Every structure is written in structure tokens, then in C-alpha cells.
Amino acid sequence: MSCAQTFSDYALRSIGFGERLLPRSDFDLCQQFVLIGSGLIWNVYFGILALFIGFFIANAVALAKASANPWLRKPANGFIFLFRGSPLFIQFFLAYEALVLLPRAGIEIFGMTVATSWLTKAWAGALIVLILNTAAYSAQIFHGALQSVPKGDLEAADAYGMTGWKRFRRIVWPTMLRLAWPAYTNEAIFLFHATTLVFFSSFPAFQQRGDSLYYASYFADKTFNPFVAYPIVAGYFILLTLLLISVFGIVNRRLNRHLPGAVTGRMKYRPQLIR
Amino acid sequence: MFASCSDPSALEGFAWLMCYLTSGTHLLFYASFGTVLLLLAITAPIALLFGFGGAMASRSRIAPLRWLGKTYTAMVRGVPDIIFFLFVPIALDQGLEWLRHQALCDSSQPVWQGNDFVVCAAAKLPLSTSPEWVHQTYGFATAVVAFAVVFGAFAANVLYGAMQAVPRAQLETAEAYGMSPRQVTRRVLIPQMWSYAIPGLSNLWMILIKATPLLFLLGVEDIVYWARELGGTKTNAFTYPHPDWRLYYFLAILVFYLLMTWGSEKIIGRLTGRLSRGQATLAGEAMRKTGGA
Numbered sequence: 001m002s003c004a005q006t007f008s009d010y011a012l013r014s015i016g017f018g019e020r021l022l023p024r025s026d027f028d029l030c031q032q033f034v035l036i037g038s039g040l041i042w043n044v045y046f047g048i049l050a051l052f053i054g055f056f057i058a059n060a061v062a063l064a065k066a067s068a069n070p071w072l073r074k075p076a077n078g079f080i081f082l083f084r085g086s087p088l089f090i091q092f093f094l095a096y097e098a099l100v101l102l103p104r105a106g107i108e109i110f111g112m113t114v115a116t117s118w119l120t121k122a123w124a125g126a127l128i129v130l131i132l133n134t135a136a137y138s139a140q141i142f143h144g145a146l147q148s149v150p151k152g153d154l155e156a157a158d159a160y161g162m163t164g165w166k167r168f169r170r171i172v173w174p175t176m177l178r179l180a181w182p183a184y185t186n187e188a189i190f191l192f193h194a195t196t197l198v199f200f201s202s203f204p205a206f207q208q209r210g211d212s213l214y215y216a217s218y219f220a221d222k223t224f225n226p227f228v229a230y231p232i233v234a235g236y237f238i239l240l241t242l243l244l245i246s247v248f249g250i251v252n253r254r255l256n257r258h259l260p261g262a263v264t265g266r267m268k269y270r271p272q273l274i275r
Numbered sequence: 276m277f278a279s280c281s282d283p284s285a286l287e288g289f290a291w292l293m294c295y296l297t298s299g300t301h302l303l304f305y306a307s308f309g310t311v312l313l314l315l316a317i318t319a320p321i322a323l324l325f326g327f328g329g330a331m332a333s334r335s336r337i338a339p340l341r342w343l344g345k346t347y348t349a350m351v352r353g354v355p356d357i358i359f360f361l362f363v364p365i366a367l368d369q370g371l372e373w374l375r376h377q378a379l380c381d382s383s384q385p386v387w388q389g390n391d392f393v394v395c396a397a398a399k400l401p402l403s404t405s406p407e408w409v410h411q412t413y414g415f416a417t418a419v420v421a422f423a424v425v426f427g428a429f430a431a432n433v434l435y436g437a438m439q440a441v442p443r444a445q446l447e448t449a450e451a452y453g454m455s456p457r458q459v460t461r462r463v464l465i466p467q468m469w470s471y472a473i474p475g476l477s478n479l480w481m482i483l484i485k486a487t488p489l490l491f492l493l494g495v496e497d498i499v500y501w502a503r504e505l506g507g508t509k510t511n512a513f514t515y516p517h518p519d520w521r522l523y524y525f526l527a528i529l530v531f532y533l534l535m536t537w538g539s540e541k542i543i544g545r546l547t548g549r550l551s552r553g554q555a556t557l558a559g560e561a562m563r564k565t566g567g568a
Contacts, residue, residue: 085536086529087485093499094529097506097522193355200357200492217361224392226369230362238353 003030014038039212046195050130058138083136092201122203145180178255185248304501318422325427330434351428363421433475440471470550477543
């Protein structure tokens with residue numbers, strides 16, 4: 001079978017298009033590259049959506065944590081403690097077991113039946129866990145940045161007569177984001193790496209539609225040879241990480257563009273292990 | 276365990292629950308919490324040692340050694356740790372079996388035959404005749420190596436940064452006193468490095484705690500394994516029939532981990548305070564001014 005044929009059969013296999021059966025014998029390099037690459041679609045799906053939705057929740061939680069009102073602060077602290085203090089792997093298991101217990105037929109609310117079975121699927125259930133998880137970690141980062149917004153910036157805003165929402169929107173929030181960005185980049189990389197856990201926790205890979213590591217371990221199990229499939233998935237992730245760093249680097253340059261001498265400074269990936 | 280538990284079907288309520296929670300399999304479940312703690316206790320020092328080696332190699336004046344150190348520390352940056360956890364145990368196992376195959380068997384036979392990895396019976400690790408606990412210990416040991424390799428690379432990153440952060444002036448002062456490079460490293464660099472390394476290392480400790488449930492993926496009978504095993508629906512064929520209780524088991528595990536991280540945070544807070552004493556850092560200065568601690 002030619003590589004082009006393999007590509008058209010398996011390139012979208014992870015989302016249910018193309019050949020139904022996975023290769024069972026005579027595995028060649030092309031098959032492994034294509035299928036593992038196909039699985040990467042799921043990693044990107046989980047990573048991007050969780051990051052995007054989690055970003056907004058994280059902002060809200062960070063503000064709540066910084067609030068003087070204990071009714072806002074305490075729940076925010078609890079949320080962050082719960083999700084940062086426990087392993088993501090356990091959160092996946094727990095969420096799955098909890099979602100499975102929901103009635104199959106759906107829940108009656110005001111006479112309407114709300115379907116619940118989709119929540120036990122990986123695309124929804126695991127995504128929710130990832131969103132909440134990254135929201136908690138990012139909220140901690142944003143809160144730290146919020147605390148270190150320079151006093152002078154706030155005084156300057158006061159001097160210009162800015163208050164309330166306007167001050168937050170134009171001074172506090174951009175500065176917070178600028179200060180948090182390197183650590184947030186780190187968190188984004190960790191999140192993308194964490195997406196490989198989804199199909200190793202309880203969430204089933206429906207019709208063997210899994211992520212890249214799912215297929216890599218499939219190949220490694222079938223061939224008893226870990227020296228091909230795992231380096232391939234590792235290579236894909238290095239590329240993904242580099243791409244992520246460059247995208248976040250662009251945003252970082254934009255956030256810092258008003259600062260003297262910041263334009264030339266390229267952002268390098270220094271893992272600070274924030275998690 | 277208790278004499279009253281001999282006929283569980285006759286029991287009700289609290290008595291039933293007490294008997295249920297002290298059954299033989301539950302005792303294994305409780306022991307598996309010990310497995311997690313054991314993994315932490317063994318892995319942390321080994322990973323620190325790996326990290327120390329990696330950091331020292333990255334600073335070495337001998338180029339190949341430096342490249343080795345840099346490659347090792349760079350290894351974990353772009354690649355998810357789970358890939359290493361899946362890869363290292365199998366690779367290690369096959370590597371050892373291959374070596375034993377070369378030594379003990381007719382090595383004209385290829386190891387890879389089609390899609391199978393075949394070594395002769397004498398080269399199997401552990402030997403198929405060995406008792407169950409040897410298999411378990413072997414599985415656990417390969418898991419420890421996998422954790423140590425990954426967290427060693429993380430630790431190497433942290434320690435390398437900490438060594439770079441020690442003020443240059445302190446090292447120069449030591450040189451001015453006539454210390455050799457080796458003495459400077461041993462007497463000044465390493466003792467001074469810790470206060471810079473503690474934030475990174477404590478973070479790493481938290482990550483290590485939260486990585487321990489991945490033992491389940493390596494086939495070790497850990498808390499996740501037992502939670503799934505015990506929590507699943509038990510029909511009347513079992514001594515203690517019950518519906519699907521996995522949720523409660525995982526909740527218990529969640530609480531265990533929350534307590535672990537919460538306790539660790541408290542201890543690390545104290546340790547940071549101790550190590551900041553007398554340091555030329557913000558925390559150290561604050562401590563000097565208040566005259567406390």
C-alpha cells in the first residue's frame with residue numbers, strides 16, 4: 001500500500017473518516033506517522049478549546065480571588081485549591097464516574113428533557129475537566145500577576161481620572177496579562193501535554209478514535225517495539241510545543257510593545273515549572 | 276478480619292460497612308497508599324541525584340559531557356511526561372532482556388521476529404518461574420526508573436538555574452581566598468544554591484505528588500487500580516454486593532491527594548523560611564530587619 005493511499009485512508013481516522021479498521025499487521029513507518037498525526041487532531045482540539053474557554057474563567061476567578069468580598073474570595077480559593085491540589089488523572093476518573101451516574105434518559109427540567117449521555121463522551125466530559133483544570137492553574141498565575149501590577153501605574157491612572165471599569169480595562173488588565181504571559185505560556189504547554197491523558201483515564205475511545213498517544217501505544221503494544229511509535233509522537237509534540245511558543249511569543253511582543261527595548265527581545269522557552 | 280464478619284449477608288448497616296471496609300482486598304487497597312508513599316520516598320532522592328548530575332554536567336568544561344547534560348535537560352521540555360512513563364519501562368525491560376539474551380542464549384537468533392520481541396526463557400526478566408512478588412517488584416522498579424529519569428531532567432533544569440543564580444561575587448570571593456574550582460563548588464556554590472533552588476524544587480515535589488497516579492498506566496497495582504477494582508458493581512455472587520461505588524473511592528483518593536499537597540505546602544513554607552535566613556535576598560533581608568527567626 002502506497003503512502004499516499006495510507007494518508008487518504010487514515011489522515012482523518014481519529015475523527016471517524018476514512019478506513020474503519022486500524023492496520024493489524026505489517027505496520028510500516030508511513031502508517032505510524034499518519035495515524036499518530038491523525039490523533040494529534042484531538043490533542044489540538046482539547047488544547048485550544050480548553051485554553052480559550054479556560055482563559056475567560058481564569059480571569060474571572062483571579063479577580064474573585066483578589067476581591068475583598070469573602071463571598072467571592074473564598075469560593076475562588078476553594079476552586080483553585082481543589083484543581084491545583086489534586087492530580088488531573090484523578091480528576092478525569094472522578095468526573096467520568098460522576099457523569100456516568102447521571103440518568104441515561106436525561107434530566108427533566110421544567111418539563112423539558114435535557115440529554116446527558118453526551119457528557120460521558122470524551123469530547124465533552126474530558127474537555128470540561130481540562131477547562132476547569134487550566135482555569136484554576138491560570139487563575140493562580142493571573143492572580144499573582146494582578147498582585148504585582150506596579151503601584152505607579154495605578155497612581156498614573158488615578159491622576160488621569162480613570163476609575164472603575166475604565167481603569168481596569170485600560171491599565172490593570174493589560175499590565176496583568178503582560179506580567180503573567182511568560183508563566184501562562186508555560187501553562188499552555190503543560191495543558192497541551194496533559195491532553196495525552198484523556199484516553200488513558202476512563203473516557204472511552206469510541207470506535208478507536210483516539211489521540212496521538214492512544215495510537216502510539218496501540219502500535220507499541222502490537223509491535224512490541226516502543227522505539228518507533230513513541231519517538232514519533234514525541235517528535236509531533238516537540239513541533240506542537242515550538243508552534244505554541246511562537247504563537248505566544250507574538251502575543252507577548254504585542255503585550256510588551258509599549259515598553260522601551262522590548263521589541264527586540266525574543267521570547268525563549270524557559271520551563272519554569274509553574275504547575 | 277473480625278469474627279463477626281464471617282457471614283456478611285446477615286449483617287446490616289454500620290456493622291456491614293465495618294466488615295466491608297476491613298475485608299482482605301480493602302487492606303490491599305490501604306496498603307497501596309503505602310506504595311504511592313514508597314514511590315515518592317524512593318523517587319525523590321534518586322531524581323534529585325539525577326538532576327544534580329545533569330546540572331553539573333551542563334556546567335562542565337568538557338564539551339561532550341556538557342552536551343550530554345544539556346540534551347538531558349532539554350529532553351523533557353517539549354515532550355509530555357506521560358510518553359516517557361510509557362516508553363522508559365518498556366525500553367528498559369527490552370534493553371535488559373536483550374543484554375541477557377546476548378549473554379545467556381543462542382545469540383544468533385534475532386530478538387525481533389516479525390512483530391514479536393522474543394528472547395529465550397533464560398533471558399526473561401523476571402524469570403517466568405519467579406514468584407509473584409518478584410514480578411511486582413520488578414514492575415515497580417522500572418516505574419521508579421521512569422519517574423527518576425523524567426523528574427531528574429526537571430530537577431536538572433531547576434538546579435542548573437539555581438547554580439547560575441548564585442551571585443558571581445560570592446564565587447569570586449572564594450577564588451580570592453585561594454580555593455580551587457572544586458573547593459569553590461563544594462564549599463560555596465552548592466551550599467548557596469539551595470535557597471535559589473527551593474522554590475523550583477518544591478514546585479517539582481508538588482508535580483511529583485500529582486504524577487503518582489500514573490503508576491496505574493505502568494501496570495502497578497496502585498490506588499487507582501484498587502479503586503476501580505473495588506468500586507465496580509458487585510453482583511450477589513460476591514460476598515459484599517453493592518452498586519457502582521467507584522465515585523466514592525475516587526473521592527477518597529482525591530481527598531488523600533489534597534491532604535498531601537496541602538501538608539507539603541505547609542512544610543515547604545517553613546523550609547523556605549529556614550533557608551532564607553542570612554541570605555542576601557528580599558526574604559532574607561526582611562528577616563534580618565525584623566530580627567526574628
